[in-house]
Amino acid sequence: MAIALVLVLVVVGSVLFHVLSPWWWTPIASNWSYIDTTLVITFWITGFVFSAVVLFMAYCVYRFRHKEGATAHYEPESRKLESWLTAVTAIGVAAMLAPGLYVWSQFINVPKDATEVEVVAQQWQWSFRLPGKDGKLGTSNVRLVSADNPLGINPDDPNSKDDVVVEAADLHLQIGKPVKMLLRSIDVLHDFYVPEFRAKMDLVPGMVTYFWLTPTRTGTFEVLCAELCGTGHNFMRGTVLVDTEQDYATWLEKQATFAQLSTPAKVGALATPAKDVAKVE
Template sequence: MAIALVLVLIVIGSVLFHVLSPWWWTPIASNWGYIDSTLVITFWITGAVFTAVVLFMAYCVYRFRHKEGARAHYEPESRKLESWLTAITAVGVAAMLAPGLFVWSQFISVPKDATEVEVVAQQWQWSYRLPGADGKLGTSNARLVSPENPLGVNPEDPNGQDDVVVEAADLHLPVDKPVKVLLRSIDVLHDFYVPEFRAKMDMVPGMVTYFWFTPTRTGTFEVLCAELCGVGHAFMRGTLLVDTEQDYTTWLQQQSTFAQLSAPAKVGALAEPAGTAAKAE
């Protein structure tokens, strides 16, 4: 009886925790609504299954508890029960997968006015590239990655000369502006994840993955790597700041372009060796 009661209390506590959780309904980005709706549908379906299974267990524990003289009925299989379970499981899985297909379509259907921002992952840091005055990102290639060109920007592409390069620093985005996030890794698998934005996507070496969103609230948010990428995985964190238009413009003007970073360093004149100074007679 005690075990059956504990199982019932687990169900009641789980439902109350879900209903009363304080982290619901805090939209911060445009994709928050439809992703959360999918999560809610998944929670209801899995929650109903969880409730039914645990309550059935509680019933069985109570109904078939030990009694003197009672004998168990052995039934090795039941085709009728198996058919019902297969059908119900198929319907439940389809109900969870179908909304995800629509959400995925929205997640990758980028508006025409979205600004492209490239995120480059490397053990164990985040770097970024934003379009310059021409509004276009130049091409890049992993084969071009070097200490002088850590993001592998193509120096022969004129569109890349004015690209803004942010290496191992914070990323800023303007509020209420759609952004297409291009994701690239130059070493191993990573995953760009901003929990508050409901934004998450794998980064596969040799591929460019992407998604889009519109930040709808200014603030500071943490960037995490959600794919085990080596011993420094837990420390692969970054910061994303959503600014007002004015603050974003001010920050952007303070950043360096690819052309500025790749320009040859100016070397000062060598000091004149001692004893070689010209003598004026």
């Protein structure tokens, strides 16, 4: 009786914790409310199954408890029960998979008017690259990474010259504008995650991954690395600011392009005396 009661209390406590505790995620700031809906559906299905299984265990413990003179009934299999379990399990799995597949289809099909923004991860900082006035990002290669070119941008690509480079600083996005995030890692496995955006993806060395989103409210949001990437993993944080169209344009005008950062005065500024820098300029 005590065991059956404990099992019932486990179910009741789990339901109350879910309903009353303030564990819910942060308010959403992108178009991916579909992901929240999918998670809620998964919670309902798995929560129902969990409650049903534990309550059934409690019933069995109480109903078939030991009694003097009682003899157990031997029934090694039941085709009817197995058929019911198979059918119910298949329906439950399909109910969880269908919303996820629908959302995934939307997640990987990027709108044609989306602006490309490159996210570059390295131990332990975030850097970003945005297209310049030509609207195109130049190519890059990890073999080109150096102290003077930390993002490995191809200097011979004409499209690279006007690319906006944001190294180890805040990223700004425009509200209501679809953005395709191109994800690239210079060293080890990382994961770009902004909880309010509900979108995340691994950054895998040697390949470019992506996802897209549309920011739906202005504000400042923290970027986290959601993949263990070394001893400084917990310090690998950044900031994304969602601006109005005017604020975004103002910020963009103040950013340096790859061509500006690649000038001799910029590249050799640390090693060249101030008077020599003045001569170069």
